[in-house]
Amino acid sequence: MIHLDKDETKAMVAVHGWSGICLGLLLYAVVLTGTAAVFAQEIGAWAAGHLNSQSAFEAPVDARVRRLSEATPAQYRDSLNLFEVGDHGLGAFFHRDALDAKGMPTERGIYYQLDHGGRLTSTVHGTSEEVFGPHNDDALSSFLVDTHVRLHVPNPWGLLLTGVLGLTMLVAAISGLLIHRHLFKDIFTLRRNGSPVLANRDMHSVAGTWSLPFAFVLAFTGSFFSFYGTIGVPVVAMAAFRGDVQALSEAVYGNPRKSDPRPASIGDLDRVTADAVRRTGEAPTFISIEHFGRADAEITSYHQPKSGDLEPVALLYNGATGAFERAKPTVGTRPSAGGTLSGIMGPLHFGNFAGILSKAIWFGLGFAMCYVTYTGMRLWVVRRGQDTRALAWLERTLTVVGFGLPICLLAAAAAFLVTMPLGSAVYWTTGGFLIAAGSVIATGVVIRSNEALTRTLKGTAGLIMIALPLLRLFAAQGPGWSEAIASGRPMTPAIDVGCILMGLWLVRAGWNAARPAHRDGTVIGKGVRA
Amino acid sequence: MPDRSNTIPSHLRFSWVRFLLAGPGAIAVTLALLAGMPLWLPAGAAGIDNLVFPLVLAPLIWAALFFHACLDRNLMRVAVIAGALLLVHGGLIAARLLPHPVAHEISR
Amino acid sequence: MTTAWLALLALAISAMLIVVLCQGDPKRLRAAGQKGAAMLPRRRRVLAALACLPGLGCALSGNSAAFMLWLGGCALVGWISATWPRRKSQTGTGALATRNAP
Numbered sequence: 001m002i003h004l005d006k007d008e009t010k011a012m013v014a015v016h017g018w019s020g021i022c023l024g025l026l027l028y029a030v031v032l033t034g035t036a037a038v039f040a041q042e043i044g045a046w047a048a049g050h051l052n053s054q055s056a057f058e059a060p061v062d063a064r065v066r067r068l069s070e071a072t073p074a075q076y077r078d079s080l081n082l083f084e085v086g087d088h089g090l091g092a093f094f095h096r097d098a099l100d101a102k103g104m105p106t107e108r109g110i111y112y113q114l115d116h117g118g119r120l121t122s123t124v125h126g127t128s129e130e131v132f133g134p135h136n137d138d139a140l141s142s143f144l145v146d147t148h149v150r151l152h153v154p155n156p157w158g159l160l161l162t163g164v165l166g167l168t169m170l171v172a173a174i175s176g177l178l179i180h181r182h183l184f185k186d187i188f189t190l191r192r193n194g195s196p197v198l199a200n201r202d203m204h205s206v207a208g209t210w211s212l213p214f215a216f217v218l219a220f221t222g223s224f225f226s227f228y229g230t231i232g233v234p235v236v237a238m239a240a241f242r243g244d245v246q247a248l249s250e251a252v253y254g255n256p257r258k259s260d261p262r263p264a265s266i267g268d269l270d271r272v273t274a275d276a277v278r279r280t281g282e283a284p285t286f287i288s289i290e291h292f293g294r295a296d297a298e299i300t301s302y303h304q305p306k307s308g309d310l311e312p313v314a315l316l317y318n319g320a321t322g323a324f325e326r327a328k329p330t331v332g333t334r335p336s337a338g339g340t341l342s343g344i345m346g347p348l349h350f351g352n353f354a355g356i357l358s359k360a361i362w363f364g365l366g367f368a369m370c371y372v373t374y375t376g377m378r379l380w381v382v383r384r385g386q387d388t389r390a391l392a393w394l395e396r397t398l399t400v401v402g403f404g405l406p407i408c409l410l411a412a413a414a415a416f417l418v419t420m421p422l423g424s425a426v427y428w429t430t431g432g433f434l435i436a437a438g439s440v441i442a443t444g445v446v447i448r449s450n451e452a453l454t455r456t457l458k459g460t461a462g463l464i465m466i467a468l469p470l471l472r473l474f475a476a477q478g479p480g481w482s483e484a485i486a487s488g489r490p491m492t493p494a495i496d497v498g499c500i501l502m503g504l505w506l507v508r509a510g511w512n513a514a515r516p517a518h519r520d521g522t523v524i525g526k527g528v529r530a
Numbered sequence: 531m532p533d534r535s536n537t538i539p540s541h542l543r544f545s546w547v548r549f550l551l552a553g554p555g556a557i558a559v560t561l562a563l564l565a566g567m568p569l570w571l572p573a574g575a576a577g578i579d580n581l582v583f584p585l586v587l588a589p590l591i592w593a594a595l596f597f598h599a600c601l602d603r604n605l606m607r608v609a610v611i612a613g614a615l616l617l618v619h620g621g622l623i624a625a626r627l628l629p630h631p632v633a634h635e636i637s638r
Numbered sequence: 639m640t641t642a643w644l645a646l647l648a649l650a651i652s653a654m655l656i657v658v659l660c661q662g663d664p665k666r667l668r669a670a671g672q673k674g675a676a677m678l679p680r681r682r683r684v685l686a687a688l689a690c691l692p693g694l695g696c697a698l699s700g701n702s703a704a705f706m707l708w709l710g711g712c713a714l715v716g717w718i719s720a721t722w723p724r725r726k727s728q729t730g731t732g733a734l735a736t737r738n739a740p
Contacts, residue, residue, distance in 0.1 A: 004601070011600050170593050188663035188720045203721070210717040214710060223589040232564065232585045239565035239623050240581060252578050307641045308701040332576030342582050351710075354703045357642050361710040368717055 009179055016175040017380060023168045024377045025401050026151070030165050031373055032405055033148035034222075035366030038351055038359050044141030046495045047416055049478035050087035052116045053488030055283035057082075057276075061090060062269040064118050068092055069266075069292070076109040082287040086137050089121070090114045093131065094292070097246060100127055105245045129155075139425040140416040143433070144409070149226075156230040163230070166223030169369075172376075173215040176208055183209055196382045204375040211368040218369070221349035252331055260296040267299070267322025275324055276301040276315050285312075295320050302330065305353045311343040356491075374402045396444050396453060403457035404440035410464040411436030417471040417478075455510045462506030469496035551608050552599035559612050560592040566619025569626055644699075645707035648692030652708065653715040655689035660719040670724060 004012065020027075036043070044050075061082065069077060078096035085091035095109025111131035113122035124131040134142035150158025177183070187209050190202045208215070224232075233245055241247040266289065276284055286302040297319025305312050316325045332339035347353035351362025381395045415432025419425045440457065447453045472478040484492035564584050571580035584591075595612065602608045660666065662677030677685075693712070696704040 007603075008601050015600060167589060167592065170589060171596065174593060174597060185665055187716070188660045189665045189669055190720055191669045194669075206720045207717055210713045210720070214713060220589050224586055227588060228585060231561075232588060235561060235564045236568055236581055236585060239626060240568040242627065248581065252581055305703065308703050310702050310706065329576070331582065332578045334576045336574045336576035336579055338574055338579035338582030338586075339576055341586050345586065348706070354641055354645070354707055357645065358703070358707055358710075361707060361714065364714045365710055368714070 003181070004178060012175045012179045016172055016179060019168050019171050019175070020373070020376045021380045023165055024373055025397075026161070027165045027168055028370060028373045028377075028401060029151065029405055030148055030162055030222075031169075031366060032370050033144055033409070034218075035363055035370060036409060037144045037148045038363045038366060040141040040144050042359075042491045042495065043144065043413075044138050045087070045489065046492050047140045047413060047472065047476070047478075048087065048137040048420065049472070049476060051479055051484065051487040051489060052088040054088060054116075056084045056088050056090040056116065057273045057283040057287070059116065059118070060270055061273060064090065064114060065092060065266075065269055068112050069094065072110055077292050078290075079107075080289040080292045082289070083285070085113055086115065086135070088116050090118075093128070095128070098127070100129070105249075134426050134429075136420060136423055136425045139420070139429040140413055143412055143416075143429045159226045159230045163223045163226030166219050166226055169215060169219035170223065173208075173212060173219060176205075177212060180205060180209070196385075197379070200375055200379040200382050204372060204379050207368050207375065208372045211365055211372060214365045215369055215372070217348055218365075221345050224345055225349065254333075257296055257298065260294065261291075262295040263293060264295040264297065264320040266292060266297060267318065267320055269299075269322070272299055272301065272317050272322050275317075276303065279315060279324075279327075280306065280313055289319060291319065300328075305347060307354075310347045310353050311340055312347065374398070377402075392450070395450050399450055399453050399457065400440055400444035403454065403461065404437070404444070407440055407457060407461045407464065408433045408436040410461060410468065413468060414464060414471055417468065417476040420476055451513070455513045458506050458513070459510030462503040462508075462510060465499045465503030465506065467503075468499045472496070547605055547609075548599060551605070551612060552596050555612055556592055556595040556599060559595055559616050560588060562616050562619040562623070563591055564588050566622045569622045641701055641703045641707070644696060644701060645704040645711070648696050648704065648708045649711040649715070651692045652689045652712050655685050656712060656716050657719050659685055659689070660716070666720075 065080070065082070069080075072094045076094045076096055079094075081091075081093040081095070083091050090113075092112045092114070093107075093109055094112075095107040098106055098108035100106045107128040108126070109131075111122075111124045111126075112120060113124075113135070115121050122135065134146075146152055148162075150162055152158065153161055180186070186202075186205060188206070190206055191198050192202075193199075194202075233248060234243075237243055237245045237248040241251070269287075273284060273287070280303045282303060284301040284303055288300045288302070289297060290300075291297045299317040299319045299322070301315045301317065303313040303315070312330050314328050314330045316328050317323065318325055329335050329339040329343060331342045351358045351365075377398050378395075381391055381398060384391050385395065412429050412433040415435075416425050416429045419428040443456060444453055447456060473480065479487070479489075479492065481493040481496070484490070567584040568580045571583060573580045598611070599608050659677075659682060662675070662682065664676035667676050689712075693705055693708045696708050
């Protein structure tokens with residue numbers, strides 16, 4: 001495909017192999033949780049038993065916002081963010097710009113959470129980093145997303161870590177392309193019955209070749225998101241605005257307008273949301289109000305991309321009158337190459353630009369990339385396993401992480417379902433994950449062989465998956481299938497069916513592998529079929 | 531005493547240089563480009579392209595520098611290109627951030 | 639036509655061609671011990687070019703979302719068709735690879 005000479009190929013093989021094996025386990029964790037996080041919203045709704053299908057912005061919000069603003073001290077009424085939360089409830093964050101304890105720009109204010117009926121369920125004071133933590137009914141989706149975004153490492157180190165992993169994946173994708181001499185000739189070749197090294201190599205290269213464009217896109221967009229706030233913005237602000245991050249933010253996202261601090265009541269938000277729905281065909285995902293309560297107030301309504309587009313839509317309204325002013329890009333005041341480029345980074349990474357279809361395809365591609373990462377590490381171990389038995393511990397570690405991490409995530413889901421009705425889901429979702437992790441590691445240490453470990457972990461994952469719908473129905477007292485479908489939530493039974501089918505497949509795979517007819521003499525070769 | 535340096539393959543003799551250029555070197559040059567590119571890139575229709583393009587393309591800039599350092603046989607060329615990028619953009623940043631000497635003369 | 643339907647139609651056309659390419663892949667068949675059934679290179683190039691046309695159509699129609707859905711869908715179809723287990727009658731005695739790993 002791309003012909004490098006011998007030394008260059010050796011260098012690229014070393015780069016590809018060492019970048020993969022040094023950071024492969026962490027990369028696998030990020031990719032696996034990212035795959036699950038594609039459906040974080042749907043998983044959260046499934047687990048918490050959400051039944052409302054009408055957007056919070058399609059219900060009256062104006063009266064609710066006015067009531068909240070009267071209860072909010074004037075110092076925090078500079079800006080307001082509105083978004084959906086929980087079972088199509090409303091989140092409202094009244095805030096002003098501030099500096100945190102380290103002198104970094106942040107937002108400080110009061111965050112209100114209302115249910116779908118408009119009843120206040122939560123009030124939290126603090127900065128944006130403090131108020132937007134997990135709640136009892138979204139603990140599972142928050143856990144999934146947080147694991148993917150920063151591996152639960154405190155910021156900025158967590159973001160830097162996942163950013164480095166994104167660059168690792170980028171390096172692996174590019175070096176993999178460079179070292180594979182016959183990319184298209186080998187694209188369908190899978191020699192399962194060959195030597196373990198050959199079989200693993202084919203599995204790795206076939207999956208890697210087909211998912212290569214997306215590995216590149218996801219690695220690039222992922223590392224952008226991780227480094228954007230931690231390094232990118234401070235560095236660009238330092239050079240272009242002498243360190244003024246707020247000025248950079250205003251230049252990129254702001255709507256320049258003549259200042260008019262005279263007090264003015266905010267425009268009718270119900271008219272604004274109705275107009276926004278009429279223009280775009282769907283409810284807003286986010287509404288931002290700047291200079292709340294002033295004559296120069298501005299309302300920006302953000303929406304999913306229009307059919308056929310990748311870039312999200314933003315509509316600008318006069319805050320005092322509620323009159324529509326214009327459609328604007330999400331970045332910049334008018335359409336531009338830079339605005340479009342940054343605007344599509346989110347949809348390309350999250351796969352949420354075309355509803356369930358795009359999410360399903362992105363989920364499948366994420367699974368392919370988990371497979372590439374796992375088989376790549378297996379290939380490294382299998383190659384060296386023929387020379388020395390000392391790497392048996394590494395093979396086990398790979399199995400523990402490869403099959404154990406999904407078990408831990410499933411255990412977290414099970415813990416959430418059991419403890420959500422008790423109000424302790426935030427603690428026990430993480431607790432369930434950690435207990436499962438300890439159990440998987442202990443099993444990996446004591447069990448007699450890697451094959452037995454693989455069978456056990458597959459079977460365990462399968463049993464937990466089969467149990468999840470039952471826990472959802474009986475422990476979490478979630479809605480039945482007919483109730484969910486009648487409420488416009490078909491994903492609830494769909495996820496139940498998916499769990500049961502996948503669970504049965506895993507249990508069957510583990511059972512079949514345990515039968516004597518499937519045993520063979522080679523230790524590492526057996527792991528190939530894992 | 532026999533001279534042993536000629537018996538060591540060239541790609542091993544200079545591997546630490548290549549490691550430095552591909553590792554810390556690529557990071558340093560990327561950061562310099564990230565800070566310096568907004569100062570010369572065109573602003574575009576919305577006046578933000580010079581700010582957004584370096585932010586978005588930073589991972590690709592790093593990857594280009596990394597692979598150039600890994601693959602180019604001529605280490606001197608790698609060092610010259612990286613050094614030139616670092617100096618030019620470092621100079622632009624310094625010119626932007628340091629107080630202008632003429633202003634001090636006028637103020638007297 | 640909505641984005642989803644356009645993408646699914648384009649994907650269905652390309653998917654059929656990808657599966658045909660997979661079934662006739664010479665190296666895959668050689669590994670399975672079925673050398674005689676391989677597709678000629680010229681025919682493979684034509685089919686590969688035809689498989690790209692639906693995506694090109696999506697892109698030229700300005701529907702970037704459909705193009706991305708088509709691209710991602712083709713990647714999944716290609717991977718699944720390559721890894722789909724062959725029926726026992728399709729595997730031959732030449733399936734065992736004997737050369738050492740590179």
